[in-house]
Amino acid sequence: MKASRTTQVGNIGEALATLEFLKIDWHVAQNPAGEVGSDLLLQARTADLMDHGALVGAQVKYGPSFFDEPETDDDGNIVGWWFRDADSEHVKYWLDYAVPFILLLCDETTKKLYWVHVTQDAVVSTGKGSKILVPAHSTVDADHAAELLEVATEGRISSQWEGSAWGGVKVLAADRLRYAMLAPRLVAPHPNLEVAELSSEEAVALLVKMRLHDLVPQPESRRKTSLENSPAPDLEQCRKSNKWGWRFYAALHDVLLGDDRAIPSQDVDSDPLKQIIEEATEPHDRAAAAVCACALLVEEANPEGGLRVIESALSSTEYRPIDQAWLILHKARCLAELGDLEGARLLALDVQKVRASAVDDPTAMAITGSGADLIFRLDPWASDIGELIKGRDTLASWWRNQEVAAGLQSNFDSLFQQWVGESKSTEFDSTFLRLRAAALLAGLAADHSSWQHSHKLLAQHVLTSYRSQDDLAESLSALRHASEEKVVAQVARHLLRVGPAEAVRAAVGKVKLDRATRTSLHADLQLVSTASDVLEPAQADEHVRWILSNLSDLGGLASRLQPSFSLEYVLLDTLENLAPVVSADALREVIEYIKDLPEQSDIGSAHDWAAVINNIPTTAWTDDDRAALAARNEDSSEVKEAIDRVLAEGDPTHRERIREKLRDGNVLALDAFGDVRDLDADTVKTVIDKLVSGIEQQILDLTNGNLNIGGSDFAATLILLNAWHPEVAVWEPISELFTTPSPFRAHLTKSLKGLRGHSKRIPTEVVDRLVPPLHDLMVTPPSTHPFFRNEDVRGRAASALAALRPAAISDEELWDLLQGNAHQRAAAVEVVVGKGLSGRYDTLVAMSRDRDPWVRAVIANQIARTTPEDGDAIRLKLISRLLSNEGTLVAQMVANIINSSPPDVETDQVVGMLRENVSADVRRAIAEYDAKREL
Numbered sequence: 001m002k003a004s005r006t007t008q009v010g011n012i013g014e015a016l017a018t019l020e021f022l023k024i025d026w027h028v029a030q031n032p033a034g035e036v037g038s039d040l041l042l043q044a045r046t047a048d049l050m051d052h053g054a055l056v057g058a059q060v061k062y063g064p065s066f067f068d069e070p071e072t073d074d075d076g077n078i079v080g081w082w083f084r085d086a087d088s089e090h091v092k093y094w095l096d097y098a099v100p101f102i103l104l105l106c107d108e109t110t111k112k113l114y115w116v117h118v119t120q121d122a123v124v125s126t127g128k129g130s131k132i133l134v135p136a137h138s139t140v141d142a143d144h145a146a147e148l149l150e151v152a153t154e155g156r157i158s159s160q161w162e163g164s165a166w167g168g169v170k171v172l173a174a175d176r177l178r179y180a181m182l183a184p185r186l187v188a189p190h191p192n193l194e195v196a197e198l199s200s201e202e203a204v205a206l207l208v209k210m211r212l213h214d215l216v217p218q219p220e221s222r223r224k225t226s227l228e229n230s231p232a233p234d235l236e237q238c239r240k241s242n243k244w245g246w247r248f249y250a251a252l253h254d255v256l257l258g259d260d261r262a263i264p265s266q267d268v269d270s271d272p273l274k275q276i277i278e279e280a281t282e283p284h285d286r287a288a289a290a291v292c293a294c295a296l297l298v299e300e301a302n303p304e305g306g307l308r309v310i311e312s313a314l315s316s317t318e319y320r321p322i323d324q325a326w327l328i329l330h331k332a333r334c335l336a337e338l339g340d341l342e343g344a345r346l347l348a349l350d351v352q353k354v355r356a357s358a359v360d361d362p363t364a365m366a367i368t369g370s371g372a373d374l375i376f377r378l379d380p381w382a383s384d385i386g387e388l389i390k391g392r393d394t395l396a397s398w399w400r401n402q403e404v405a406a407g408l409q410s411n412f413d414s415l416f417q418q419w420v421g422e423s424k425s426t427e428f429d430s431t432f433l434r435l436r437a438a439a440l441l442a443g444l445a446a447d448h449s450s451w452q453h454s455h456k457l458l459a460q461h462v463l464t465s466y467r468s469q470d471d472l473a474e475s476l477s478a479l480r481h482a483s484e485e486k487v488v489a490q491v492a493r494h495l496l497r498v499g500p501a502e503a504v505r506a507a508v509g510k511v512k513l514d515r516a517t518r519t520s521l522h523a524d525l526q527l528v529s530t531a532s533d534v535l536e537p538a539q540a541d542e543h544v545r546w547i548l549s550n551l552s553d554l555g556g557l558a559s560r561l562q563p564s565f566s567l568e569y570v571l572l573d574t575l576e577n578l579a580p581v582v583s584a585d586a587l588r589e590v591i592e593y594i595k596d597l598p599e600q601s602d603i604g605s606a607h608d609w610a611a612v613i614n615n616i617p618t619t620a621w622t623d624d625d626r627a628a629l630a631a632r633n634e635d636s637s638e639v640k641e642a643i644d645r646v647l648a649e650g651d652p653t654h655r656e657r658i659r660e661k662l663r664d665g666n667v668l669a670l671d672a673f674g675d676v677r678d679l680d681a682d683t684v685k686t687v688i689d690k691l692v693s694g695i696e697q698q699i700l701d702l703t704n705g706n707l708n709i710g711g712s713d714f715a716a717t718l719i720l721l722n723a724w725h726p727e728v729a730v731w732e733p734i735s736e737l738f739t740t741p742s743p744f745r746a747h748l749t750k751s752l753k754g755l756r757g758h759s760k761r762i763p764t765e766v767v768d769r770l771v772p773p774l775h776d777l778m779v780t781p782p783s784t785h786p787f788f789r790n791e792d793v794r795g796r797a798a799s800a801l802a803a804l805r806p807a808a809i810s811d812e813e814l815w816d817l818l819q820g821n822a823h824q825r826a827a828a829v830e831v832v833v834g835k836g837l838s839g840r841y842d843t844l845v846a847m848s849r850d851r852d853p854w855v856r857a858v859i860a861n862q863i864a865r866t867t868p869e870d871g872d873a874i875r876l877k878l879i880s881r882l883l884s885n886e887g888t889l890v891a892q893m894v895a896n897i898i899n900s901s902p903p904d905v906e907t908d909q910v911v912g913m914l915r916e917n918v919s920a921d922v923r924r925a926i927a928e929y930d931a932k933r934e935l
Contacts (some may be wrong), residue, residue: 005070005891011226012353013038013039013061013062013106013160013860014030016060016111017058017060017106018040018893020141020892021042021140023051024148026044026045026148027051028042029041029043029320029728037059037093037094038057038058038071039058039060039544040057040060041055042056042057042058042141044148044149046321046353046357046917047830050321052153055152056102056151057094057097057099057100058099058115059090059094059104059107061083061104061105062106062108062215063106063108065670066081066107069082070082071133072784079133079136080135080136081114082129082132082134083105083133085132086128086129087128088129091118091123094118094119094389098366099474100117100154101114101161101832102115102116102118103132104140105134108307111280114134114138115139115148115199116134117134117140122317128273129598134181146353146689149353149356149357150356153356153357156357156655161522165909171186174282174284174324175284176199176911178284178288178326179205180202180205180208181205181208181291181292181365182205182362182367182397182541183395184208185209185399185660186362187201187844189206191214197231198231200243203246203249204245204248207256207436208441208721209403210434212365212428212433213427214391215232216370217234235250237254244276244280244282246278246282247276248280251272252292254272254294256622272869272879273289273292277290277293277309283319283320284320286316287313287319288323290312290313290327290330291310291326291446292444293306294307294309294310294330295330295440295443295444295446298337298479299451299455301480301516301520302515302518303334303517304334306330306333306334307331307335308613310331310334311331314331316552321357322361324364325364326367328347328351329367329374331347331349331371332347332351332371332446333448334915336561337518337519338517338561339559339561339840341379344374344870347377352368352372356369360825362394362395365394365395365396366396366447367395369394369396369397370447370448371395372392373450374446374544377448387890392915396441396445400441400442400454403441404434404435404438404474406437407430407431407432407457408436411509412487431465431659432462432465434462435458436458438450438458439458442454450763451482452482455478455481456484456487458478459475459482459484462474469500469502469506470503470506472503473504475491476491476495476503478847481519482519483519483520485523486526486878488526488530489526489530490522492508492530496530496533496534496887496889497887497889498889499886501886501887503889505535506676507527508527508531508534508535509536509539511528511537511543513525513547514546514584514625515926518561518563522560525570525571525573525574525921528574529573529576529577532578533888533921534888537581537582539582540578540581540582541585543574544575544582544589544590545576547575547587548575548590551575568608572605572608572609572611573608576612577615579612579615579616579617580615581920584620587620588616590622591621592888592915594612595628595629596608597609597735599632599633602636603846606635606637607639607851609642610638610639611642613639613645614645615928618646618650621646623650626646629646630643645672648673657674661684663686668712669698676721676725679721679725684728688729690717690732691718695714695718695734695736698714698737699737700742702742702744703740707742709746714733715748715750715751716751717790718733719734719754719922723758724925729763729767730798731762734766734770735773738773739772742887743752745777746793748791748793749791749793750799752774752793752796753796755800755803756796758798759800759803759804767804771801771808775792775801775808775809777797778801778809778827779813780794792821794824795821795822795823796827797831798830799815799823802834802835803830806830806835807833814828814831814832818827822855825850825852825895826858829855830846830858833866840886841875841878842872844863848878848881848882853885854889857882860879861893861896861897862896863875864879864893864894864897864910865897865901874905876910879913884915888917891914892919892921893912895914895922898928899929903929903933919930
């Protein structure tokens, strides 16, 4: 009997279609005989042949007739071919199909297979019939496998999770540990649910959620009945268990809580987890343990170690798709931290394939959401913000945010109870546990952005409720790891001011710049810069040499870590602050580097290098150094000014050239000249004339309601010259400036400081004119301004007035100062001292308990500078009490006046109190005092 040609052609088309889908690793099943509208059933699979359980129906059309109606663009290029269904019978059948349906056109000549997803939007009505365009760019091949997978899975209905917190959900054994680590609320028993016995996955879920009260075995005295068992696992039994799950729980418990650590630290021992990975026999267990070890290593700022763990785990190929994606995403996170941004981005893109095949798995959505965020962070300009937001909006992220919200609510409630005086101590710090859980969950999901945020909140909470100095040091390290450079600087400055400064020294002592990650580098440098004064000399030298090495190869460091900030600026800012504290050998290396530096014509770089030069002690420069600097001709003005200062210090001839600039009216040369006491009267008069002209213009601007921000402070400079050169002094412009009505006050800040500092050299008649405006400034609050914050100079005005004429401040005004801000309270100290210490030490003792370190520092400074009297024993006791503060500010304020005091027994006693101080500034002052004492 003769076969049907139509049937034979159809078989050829189906065979070719089958071959192309087999090439992309899909399974193809022909419809049984008798099918009436679909030729093939396609089953989507991954490249490693893991079936997604997703079907696609397909109809194959083979032969040239199906390419008779092409659609072209304006340039005549074919963009597709129209398939017509005269009565819409086939199209309606395909649209109503129970699974997604595609139409396939097979080219007889090229054997290419073109496809279109049959949807309502794709179908075009022709009246009675319909047509659909099969795009020329949609071919069945590996390049379009992801699009075909989206078609296969788009109709899936995700699970509903409302009410799932009660009693958990049914999760397959192979998924339970991943759920426990990414969506623990679905595994951990509800707090109100009575549980007779925990599974190991439930225990891990409780641990990840930091529900520690449920993991502490209850003593028999707390049980409701004598027969009741505590479901909490015994750790020692878990460590010895023959079940891997319990040994994993014990290892994770030991790493997280083994030494009652407040927050993660670089000292964490991850070996228990590394060992448990090797003991895992099931792929899903190995994946979960490897992810856990990697996440904790990244918390410790050790992405290299995390990458080794993940790559070792990935050497196995037997993982299910979600576990494979989980491991790959953590590898991407590690690569991003190590600067391989393109490698990380490609891996994060690969992870997105799981989204279409596991829409009902909240852990898969957590993984792909974290991957979407990573893609955006690495290349924001090439990312679709809408897709990012959709990808990030997952159930796991919502549940994680609930942990943060609950932690902050707990903190708010605690603060309120303290405020109303009913604070109660509890066994567990709920705020800490909630924030730790949020940070842990984000880390396990490789959600780096959320981890940084949660980690910062956790560190800030520990800082404000710390139990030990170690907590403070570890919190600073945690903020470094989370790339919170601004917060790091704030915390370090605060602890240096109020103490304990040793916590800052401990934290900065752990910084290893050669091990910095992309996330931590900026904050690492910020901590080194801010805490430079308390660095051990050897550590300071190590950091300086690392900076110099990388300044020589900025491109290499930038290529390795791909920083998102100005690398040169931050390196030079750190070098500037390290220059005064390094050893002579390291400082010599800095000077040699500067001498070999190319001419600095770029304004930004020149500004930064000038700051470095200005911070190098002038005694460190040799005659050869100065000769090398003098030979430089093409540097920008700021570098030239910095070099002028160095040259003027050691070269009388060069200093004379600067004097000539001053005689020509170049006021900016004054800084380079140095000590203004060495100026002759004629030069000073010329400079004063220029300063007076500048102040007159400033007064005119203020009268017209204008304020020039920045630039030279002519008034402060004039006060300095007037004080040291009374024979040519001109005080009228200062009096006029202070009596010029203006809502602005910031322009007076430096002038007020100058009046206070030089009060002993200001003539009485000038003081008489300045007292009224200073008094008005002291008692008048700053006015509000619609565009910027007006400076509050009341405290500074009070300090200047206290130095010039303390009797001008009444007792009632003194009481007002005591109730003002820190500057006003410090001014009150100066008023008390200015009126005489006799009988007032008790007042200063009471004021020494002020909450602000600046006030305490001013008390110490004022007492240390006074001449010892009969009550000197009280004086020394009060200084000793103030210096017992663990910060550096008080010690620095006392050290500032040591060299102005003649070496004597009383000063020796104060110096003895300072010798062990952690501040390099203080130690330098002591060294100078000792040298003076030996003369």
